[in-house]
Amino acid sequence: MSRSMSRRLSLAALCATAAITSASAAEVETATPIKHVVVIFQENISFDHYFGTYPKAENKxxxxxxxxxxxxPSVNGLSHVLLTANPNGVNPMRIDRSEPITCDMDHDYGPEQQAYDGGLVDKFVQYAGATKPGCDPKQVMGYYDGNTVTALWNYAQRFAMSDNSFNTQFGPSTPGVLNLFAGTTRNAVGGDVPGLVRDGWIISDADPQLDGCSGGKNLLLIKNTRHVGDLLDDKDVTWGWFQGGYKPTEVRPDGSIVCASATKNAAGKAIRDYSPHHNPLAYYEQNANPKHLPPTSVAMIGKSDQAKHQYDLSDFWAAVDAGAMPAVSFLKAPAAQDGHAAYSGPLDEQKFLVETVNRLEQRPEWKETAIVIAYDDSDGWYDHVMPPIVRASTFPEDALSGNGRCGSTTAIAGGPCGYGPRLPLLVLSPYAKRNFVSSALTDQTSITRFIEDNWHLGRLGAGSMDQYAGPIDDLFDFSATPDPSPIVLDPETGLIKG
Known part of the structure; x- marks a missing residue:
């Protein structure tokens, strides 16, 4: 046999193997008609902060x-009494569209608990209010309405949302995104750091050790912990975490990388796109990709290769445009558009959400897609609903039920206290109920549970909170005829086009 013929046969064999692998992945049965889940995981919003007066806007x-x-339908929002005689001593105030960037509130593990004051929900100004120079702690009581978060209110009109969904535990961004992926923040390596890691559980923010664009000290690593991506890999289901700014802007001669791309926010300030502590996979040793190596090809996006399922947002659209949207995709906006107070806001966030949803609705995959819009934490913004405490804790940082205590002994023991604050949760899909508000109890791991159930993955086990999560099935109606007609919004105004 000639060398050239041998090469052709080898290439044919490789192509055949790739086709078989692709077919195998495509044939994975789902429990529902949903074949694609896109989770848009945004930053730092309590339910009342965006939906407290829904569906009534002032229309100035x-x-x-x-x-x-x-x-x-009405929501469990801000009543007349809460708006005019609030127990916090400061009444909630409407934040105008002219103020799209606000101060960042205190949303750490202990202060959030103190704000709820054992269930009285009356200490938000004292404990969760912003205290940096130039900030007014009373602003923690602020909320936007449908004249500013117009797109989200229009999505709620067309699709389904929950008014009873919670952070899995108290605390900021890193615990929120780790709970989304693994239902747990445990097995952090490096010893206890007060206010950051307690008994191996992560309760606050720190950059991941396995990320070449991380900075600062107390970099964290998680060992011996499986997450939902591992379960998807077990079943050959394609998936990925896609984050703005993940692609390095520079590779230095020594091999180190720089992630310096930036986007201007509504205030005209350039904000670095990539935030390492918002990337869950960079904490897990099985997903180590410290140099942010790209996928080896567009065809490998969503599959296991050197990228370790970590991608730039541009990789998501490359896969979509190639007709190879992963079955499960987690999207993280560039920081300027993720909604986080101090450097982003609702108008920036609206631009990202609307442009993403408009584009996905035009795809042939839309007819079998569910977009989940969810948040990592509340930023400390006032929300009048006391979270149900399903997991008690006695960490030194706990404060809800007294010094060093959170919850009763009847709750699940082991790990940080939760549930934490109430957060927005919306589902956009041809199969979503229309103009519907669910009051079924859910948390961040309910999203994990839907993915597990839809692809028959089983539960993570090992103490993951997915085993206790309420399903998000109430937001869907799989018995009705799906309606794939798009709702096309203006990214600047949030209003329906046409």
Whole structure:
């Protein structure tokens, strides 16, 4: 046999193997008609901060007007009493569209508990209010309405949302995204760091050790912990974490990398796109990709290769445009558009959400897709609903039920206290119920549970909170005829086009 013929046969064999692998992945049965889940995981919003007065907006002159459809259900929001005689001593105040960037509130593990004051929910100004120079702690009581978060209110009109969904535990971004992926923040390596790691559990923010763009000290690593991506790999289901700014802007001569791309926010300030402590996979040893190596090809996006399932947002769209959208995709906006107070806000976030949703709705995959819009934590913003404490804790940082205590002995023991604050949760899909508000109890790991159930993955076990999560099935109606017609919004105003 000639060398050239041998090469052709080898290439044919490789192509055949790739085709078989691809077919095998495509044939994975789902429990529902949903074949693609896109989780858009945003930053730092309590439910009342965005939906406290839903569906009634003030409709001031010069602002995008919002008028609810007839029959729109009410939500567990801010009542007349809460708006006019609030127990916090400061009444909630509407933040105008002209103030799209606010101060960052205190949303750490202990202060959040103190704000709820054993269930009285009356200490937000004292413990969760912003205290940096130039900030007013009373602003923690602020909320936006449908004249500013117009797109989200319009999505709620067209699709389904929950008014009873919670952070899996108290605390900021890193615990939130780790719970989304693994239902746990345990097995952090490096010893206890007060206020950051307690008994191996992560309760606050620190950059991941396995990320070449991390900075600072107390970099964290998680060992011996499986997450939902591992379960997806077990079943050959394609998936990935896609984050703005993940692609390095520079590779230095010594091999180190720089992630310096930036986007201007509504205030005109350039904000670095990539935030390492928002990337869950960079903490897990099985997903180590410290140099942010790209996928070996567009065809490998969502599959196991040197990228270790960590990608730039541009890789998501490359896969989508190639007709190879992963079955499960987690999207993280560039920081300027993730909604986080101090450097982003609702108008920046709206631009990212609308452009993403508009584009996905035009795809042939839309007819079998579910977009989940969720948040990593509350930023400390006031929310009037006391979270149900399903997991008690006696860490030194705990404070809800007294010094060093959170919850009763009847709750699940072991790990940080939770549930934490109430957060927005929306599902956009041809199979989503229309103009529907669910009050079924859910948390961040309910999203994990839906993925597990839809692809028959089983539970993570080993103490993961997915085993206790309420399902998000109430947001869907799989018995009705799906409606794939898109709702196309203007990314600047959030209003329906046409």
């Amino acid at each position: 002159a010069g602002e995008p007007a919002f008028t609810a459809k007839p029959g729109t």
